[in-house]
Amino acid sequence: MTAATEAGTVSPADLLGLYEQMAVIRGTEKAAHDLFLQGLVKGTSHLAAGQEAVAVGASAALRPDDYVFATYRGHHHAMARGASPAECLAELMSKASGLCHAKGGSMHLTKASAGMLGSYAIVGAHLPMAAGAAWSAMIRGTGQVAVAFFGDGATNIGAFHEALNLAAIWALPALFVCENNLYMEYTPISAVTAVPSPAAGRAASYGLPAEIVDGNDVVEVRDAVARAAARARSGHGPTILEARTYRHFGHSRTDPGTYRPAAEVEQWLLRDPLQLARVRLADLGVPERQVAEADERAAGVVREAVAEAKAAPGPDPADALRDVWADGGSSWRT
Amino acid sequence: MADVITYREAVAEGLARELRRDPSVVCLGEDIGAAGGVFKTTAGLFDEFGRERIWDTPISEQAILGAAMGAALTGLRPVAEIMFSDFFACCWDYLANEMPKLRYMTGGQVTVPVVVRTANGGGLGFGAQHSQAVENWALAVPGLKIAAPSTPADVVGLMAAAIRSDDPVVFFEHKGLFASKGPAAPPGHVVELGRAAVVRAGSDVTIVALAATVPLALSAAQRLASEGISAEVIDLRCLVPLDMATVLASVARTSRLLVVEENPYQGGWGATVASIVADEGNGVCGTSVLHITANTEDDWNIGNGRYNNGVAIHLVGGPMGNDGGGPAGNDGGAGFRPDAGRGGQMPAADAASFYETDGGTACTNCHGPTATMGPYRTVSHTPEQTGGFSDTDLQNIIWNGLVPDGGYFDPSVLVPGCDGGATCTAQARNAWHAFHRWTQCFGT
Numbered sequence: 167m168t169a170a171t172e173a174g175t176v177s178p179a180d181l182l183g184l185y186e187q188m189a190v191i192r193g194t195e196k197a198a199h200d201l202f203l204q205g206l207v208k209g210t211s212h213l214a215a216g217q218e219a220v221a222v223g224a225s226a227a228l229r230p231d232d233y234v235f236a237t238y239r240g241h242h243h244a245m246a247r248g249a250s251p252a253e254c255l256a257e258l259m260s261k262a263s264g265l266c267h268a269k270g271g272s273m274h275l276t277k278a279s280a281g282m283l284g285s286y287a288i289v290g291a292h293l294p295m296a297a298g299a300a301w302s303a304m305i306r307g308t309g310q311v312a313v314a315f316f317g318d319g320a321t322n323i324g325a326f327h328e329a330l331n332l333a334a335i336w337a338l339p340a341l342f343v344c345e346n347n348l349y350m351e352y353t354p355i356s357a358v359t360a361v362p363s364p365a366a367g368r369a370a371s372y373g374l375p376a377e378i379v380d381g382n383d384v385v386e387v388r389d390a391v392a393r394a395a396a397r398a399r400s401g402h403g404p405t406i407l408e409a410r411t412y413r414h415f416g417h418s419r420t421d422p423g424t425y426r427p428a429a430e431v432e433q434w435l436l437r438d439p440l441q442l443a444r445v446r447l448a449d450l451g452v453p454e455r456q457v458a459e460a461d462e463r464a465a466g467v468v469r470e471a472v473a474e475a476k477a478a479p480g481p482d483p484a485d486a487l488r489d490v491w492a493d494g495g496s497s498w499r500t
Numbered sequence: 501m502a503d504v505i506t507y508r509e510a511v512a513e514g515l516a517r518e519l520r521r522d523p524s525v526v527c528l529g530e531d532i533g534a535a536g537g538v539f540k541t542t543a544g545l546f547d548e549f550g551r552e553r554i555w556d557t558p559i560s561e562q563a564i565l566g567a568a569m570g571a572a573l574t575g576l577r578p579v580a581e582i583m584f585s586d587f588f589a590c591c592w593d594y595l596a597n598e599m600p601k602l603r604y605m606t607g608g609q610v611t612v613p614v615v616v617r618t619a620n621g622g623g624l625g626f627g628a629q630h631s632q633a634v635e636n637w638a639l640a641v642p643g644l645k646i647a648a649p650s651t652p653a654d655v656v657g658l659m660a661a662a663i664r665s666d667d668p669v670v671f672f673e674h675k676g677l678f679a680s681k682g683p684a685a686p687p688g689h690v691v692e693l694g695r696a697a698v699v700r701a702g703s704d705v706t707i708v709a710l711a712a713t714v715p716l717a718l719s720a721a722q723r724l725a726s727e728g729i730s731a732e733v734i735d736l737r738c739l740v741p742l743d744m745a746t747v748l749a750s751v752a753r754t755s756r757l758l759v760v761e762e763n764p765y766q767g768g769w770g771a772t773v774a775s776i777v778a779d780e781g782n783g784v785c786g787t788s789v790l791h792i793t794a795n796t797e798d799d800w801n802i803g804n805g806r807y808n809n810g811v812a813i814h815l816v817g818g819p820m821g822n823d824g825g826g827p828a829g830n831d832g833g834a835g836f837r838p839d840a841g842r843g844g845q846m847p848a849a850d851a852a853s854f855y856e857t858d859g860g861t862a863c864t865n866c867h868g869p870t871a872t873m874g875p876y877r878t879v880s881h882t883p884e885q886t887g888g889f890s891d892t893d894l895q896n897i898i899w900n901g902l903v904p905d906g907g908y909f910d911p912s913v914l915v916p917g918c919d920g921g922a923t924c925t926a927q928a929r930n931a932w933h934a935f936h937r938w939t940q941c942f943g944t
């Protein structure tokens with residue numbers, strides 16, 4: 167958590183730290199893409215390149231013991247909460263050293279020890295879970311908050327609405343953070359949603375406050391999450407944040423994203439979160455050399471992570487049925 | 501507390517005991533608070549434990565189970581109620597994809613100590629959408645434990661075990677049993693998950709039951725006793741873990757198995773129990789499943805000495821009605837033999853009714869690519885299965901058209917389009933029977 171500052175302000179050192187985190191995530195996502203093309207990653211993957219500021223900005227505003235729930239596009243959230251690029255890439259490559267010991271894969275990155283309680287591939291399913299974690303925090307009186315990150319597509323599924331209502335009536339310390347990247351999968355969210363703002367536009371139905379924020383501006387995200395978290399911790403209930411952002415890649419690895427107008431893509435690339443952070447760094451007087459050094463450090467971390475993940479052994483087939491049950495086993499009969 | 505309580509009271513009692521024992525236990529569900537539950541199974545809990553422990557929810561089944569799961573991941577032991585088990589369909593994602601998968605797919609990083617209680621089963625006239633017994637839905641999902649008590653004491657004991665379990669448990673309370681009475685559970689009563697109970701000892705037949713079919717089975721056993729048949733009744737109590745050790749031990753003594761299930765026939769826990777007994781019961785209830793299938797070249801190439809290329813089975817005995825006592829025996833003088841056509845005295849290799857020789861063509865005369873007669877060239881019993889039958893089984897199959905216990909007969913192979921109805925099944929069985937007595941294979 168960065169030092170408490172007036173909204174919109176950030177120290178040069180803090181911002182450079184946030185920038186470097188985003189650079190590491192960006193580099194890891196690109197590496198994941200390359201590893202796919204090399205055939206070293208099986209299954210699918212939903213890359214978050216372009217959406218790093220949501221994860222990094224939010225994490226900067228949260229306590230280490232807060233809870234985070236993410237979607238199948240969740241690499242950035244795992245890393246923002248402390249998962250290393252090496253253990254993420256190893257998971258994508260089905261290696262024993264992967265975050266989930268090769269049992270989760272790209273869509274289920276989880277770092278429970280850091281409060282990152284899972285990436286869920288059933289759209290919207292984790293919003294009630296975040297409400298439940300917030301409920302638990304309230305009952306236990308810990309002052310923790312629970313954050314659900316979700317895509318714009320999740321705003322049209324029942325679990326979204328059930329979760330918002332429950333969180334509202336129980337005044338739960340929960341944050342519902344929509345990463346609105348404008349497309350549910352291939353279809354524009356505006357074409358399938360009755361209100362212009364798919365998340366924030368639903369807040370009034372549940373009597374909840376909502377904010378629309380620039381999801382590509384890491385400082386703006388940080389400040390909005392800090393406000394919502396403070397509100398939640400003080401017993402005033404949940405907040406909906408709708409972070410407008412854009413993914414650089416298609417929906418999944420098989421999707422080139424050709425349904426997006428070239429001009430739209432070009433416009434959003436100009437507003438890339440790393441680029442916005444560079445502008446802010448320059449405004450704060452941070453020398454370009456320091457930014458370049460951060461880029462180099464990030465590239466080094468990613469290079470090492472790729473090498474480490476590639477070199478890691480695969481899982482032991484003897485572990486295939488481990489951990490179905492809490493006792494580690496899988497037996498269903500006696 | 502009273503010596504005898506109802507099943508309904510036992511639910512509240514079981515919950516209350518764990519709520520008193522462990523402050524991390526919380527309950528949530530529709531109308532479970534001041535209202536005491538639509539079945540009054542949470543009566544008194546709100547008064548004793550208050551709103552901090554007993555939470556009324558909106559009619560939001562996904563939110564109920566999702567919130568319970570989130571709480572279970574973060575230090576509580578939530579007990580969620582889904583009012584009717586039919587409503588599992590409204591929140592099935594949590595029971596199928598979320599609760600049972602999360603521990604595994606995170607490589608063991610988390611546990612999900614949640615109990616999902618529900619009123620299950622029929623018999624109260626609530627109609628098609630409020631009467632289903634859906635324990636088989638849960639059985640189809642790896643990663644869920646399943647309890648379904650039949651007595652008030654078991655309700656309390658299994659509730660304690662379920663709430664203390666670090667794995668997700670689906671707890672089926674049977675609607676038809678709520679008013680039933682039984683001895684109260686002693687203090688500290690815990691019934692370990694996955695321990696069946698032999699609720700009536702017997703020696704002639706094993707009846708395996710669950711929840712509301714337990715009293716039904718006990719009533720049947722009582723009636724059988726009056727007819728001189730001694731039935732053993734097993735209450736499974738849980739489907740996962742499934743206590744097959746108790747069932748197998750019983751069947752080893754009785755040699756007969758009856759499963760009594762409040763469910764559609766297909767895909768149920770009874771079939772699972774039967775298949776395990778067939779597989780592991782040392783043949784006491786029959787070990788083979790006979791499939792008649794459209795054959796493939798591979799079926800024939802795999803080959804089985806007994807069936808196709810090697811050993812043939814011959815009927816011992818003479819041609820004219822003197823067939824040496826095969827079970828069907830009475831060929832009415834036709835005396836057809838599969839290997840050699842009609843007539844001719846075949847030498848007996850031993851004193852049994854059948855003997856085997858290498859290189860015979862008993863079946864390949866009629867089955868398979870080399871068959872030259874009969875309409876069944878493209879129909880076979882798979883060689884492995886045929887090889888797995890005993891001589892006696894084969895005699896019964898071939899000469900009497902009788903399928904061993906545990907086997908089945910697919911009538912649509914012989915009567916195309918047969919949907920299993922009685923008439924066409926009888927036609928198919930007659931055709932098969934006649935065929936294997938060689939009256940048609942060599943017939944006019």
